[in-house]
Amino acid sequence: MNTGKGLSSQDIVRLNREYTLFSWSVQSTVAPIPAVGGEGAYFWDADGKRYLDFSSQLMNLNIGHQHPKVIKAIQEQAATLCYAHPGFATEPRGLLGEKIAQVAPGNLKKTFFCLGGAEANENAIKIARLFTGRHKILSRYRSYHGATHGAIALTGDPRRLSAEPAISGVVHFLDPHCYRCPFGWTKQACHRECITHVEEILQYEGPDRVAAVIMEGVTGSNGIIVPPDDYWPRLREICTRYGILLISDEVMSGWGRTGKWFAVDHWNVVPDMITTAKGITAGYVPLGAVIVSEPIAAFFEDKMLWCGLTYSGHPLACAAGVATLEVYEEDNLIENARAVGARLGARLEQIKVSHISVGDVRYIGLFSVVELVSDRESKAPIPAGVMKEVGASLKEQGLFTYMMASPQGSMVFVVPPLCITLEQLEEGLRSVEKALLISDQHVAEK
Numbered sequence: 456m457n458t459g460k461g462l463s464s465q466d467i468v469r470l471n472r473e474y475t476l477f478s479w480s481v482q483s484t485v486a487p488i489p490a491v492g493g494e495g496a497y498f499w500d501a502d503g504k505r506y507l508d509f510s511s512q513l514m515n516l517n518i519g520h521q522h523p524k525v526i527k528a529i530q531e532q533a534a535t536l537c538y539a540h541p542g543f544a545t546e547p548r549g550l551l552g553e554k555i556a557q558v559a560p561g562n563l564k565k566t567f568f569c570l571g572g573a574e575a576n577e578n579a580i581k582i583a584r585l586f587t588g589r590h591k592i593l594s595r596y597r598s599y600h601g602a603t604h605g606a607i608a609l610t611g612d613p614r615r616l617s618a619e620p621a622i623s624g625v626v627h628f629l630d631p632h633c634y635r636c637p638f639g640w641t642k643q644a645c646h647r648e649c650i651t652h653v654e655e656i657l658q659y660e661g662p663d664r665v666a667a668v669i670m671e672g673v674t675g676s677n678g679i680i681v682p683p684d685d686y687w688p689r690l691r692e693i694c695t696r697y698g699i700l701l702i703s704d705e706v707m708s709g710w711g712r713t714g715k716w717f718a719v720d721h722w723n724v725v726p727d728m729i730t731t732a733k734g735i736t737a738g739y740v741p742l743g744a745v746i747v748s749e750p751i752a753a754f755f756e757d758k759m760l761w762c763g764l765t766y767s768g769h770p771l772a773c774a775a776g777v778a779t780l781e782v783y784e785e786d787n788l789i790e791n792a793r794a795v796g797a798r799l800g801a802r803l804e805q806i807k808v809s810h811i812s813v814g815d816v817r818y819i820g821l822f823s824v825v826e827l828v829s830d831r832e833s834k835a836p837i838p839a840g841v842m843k844e845v846g847a848s849l850k851e852q853g854l855f856t857y858m859m860a861s862p863q864g865s866m867v868f869v870v871p872p873l874c875i876t877l878e879q880l881e882e883g884l885r886s887v888e889k890a891l892l893i894s895d896q897h898v899a900e901k
């Protein structure tokens with residue numbers, strides 16, 4: 456078992472805490488896991504404690520930890536050419552571009568490479584504005600698009616608030632969230648205002664002033680919100696009607712996560728751009744991408760693409776990307792996401808029946824969440840203090856996952872690597888069920 460360079464767990468944590476800043480945290484409260492090694496769906500800390508990874512780190516490590524093929528590709532590329540000027544042509548960049556064009560839907564053909572999801576969205580905004588000559592961008596409230604200024608302006612959730620005023624021209628709309636329908640409908644009596652109000656907002660904003668609508672393929676960190684089947688097709692139709700570009704942010708929902716290459720593939724919708732990152736290299740080396748349609752690519756044949764980054768098309772990242780995409784195919788990971796995902800969905804439905812604190816379960820492929828409520832009637836979220844105890848139980852049991860406790864909802868995410876087996880899934884769900892006894896007890900005592 457690889458335990459790193461020999462620093463004790465205390466020293467690793469101390470150095471990190473003393474000399475580095477942690478994201479989205481009050482610094483004095485962070486208690487980081489001193490991670491030193493991993494394999495497949497597991498990783499371990501400097502004390503040798505092993506964790507089952509139920510969130511693929513930050514929903515990016517889709518192929519699991521330390522896949523030998525990707526490690527080898529990175530090592531070989533490092534030994535050949537670590538870096539090249541972004542204006543140069545390199546083998547890994549060309550091969551990755553070609554591979555992406557093969558798996559991306561419809562006429563999505565050319566890729567602009569960047570370093571992560573936020574940068575992908577920053578560049579997509581610029582491309583949309585250059586291509587259309589329009590300024591406004593529409594995005595949804597229950598969304599996350601990244602932490603840089605433009606991307607956080609697109610973001611609808613409260614992470615946006617501390618950055619405001621960010622960039623101009625972003626207008627938010629409401630979500631197709633059937634469990635907490637913002638229009639008050641039930642699934643049985645739904646009028647799809649989640650679609651029609653977008654058209655109404657467009658009329659107020661002036662459709663000829665709107666460059667793009669950007670939405671997560673399936674909403675991720677705001678709670679795995681899977682839209683109704685006609686949602687993406689009807690939004691596609693509205694955008695086409697007004698000459699507005701449709702952008703699918705597949706940073707989290709892309710690369711097999713939902714059981715297809717991209718989430719929009721479930722509804723046979725071809726957006727004008729896909730922005731992505733995370734699973735493109737499974738996080739082994741940072742990489743982001745904006746995949747644009749043929750007409751957008753053609754537009755820039757004789758016009759300047761006002762986008763640039765020192766690390767655009769980084770050879771090491773592109774080599775990791777080529778190998779990662781081959782792993783998805785060779786290891787049948789997308790099929791596995793579908794097969795194990797089917798079991799996951801069935802198990803989550805059982806969990807909902809047997810635990811009174813579970814208000815809703817939402818899932819597609821290996822992209823899922825358990826939403827916890829104090830009371831099924833009012834749907835009041837389980838309080839943050841109780842969620843903390845649930846999290847402590849999971850950690851103690853050796854299960855690592857992403858959790859959320861906010862007025863928008865209290866949630867335990869189940870987003871394991873796509874290589875997870877049925878046995879490993881069951882092992883993790885047993886830990887989740889044990890931890891849910893804590894939230895169940897909170898509900899019972901109310």
Ligand SMILES: Cc1ncc(COP(=O)(O)O)c(C=O)c1O
Pocket residue numbers: 570571572573574599600601602671675676704705706707708732733
């Ligand atoms: C849907 C979505 N878009 C964009 C981002 C931002 O990506 P990054 O953190 O790589 O900048 C994320 C990150 O979680 C995301 O989930």
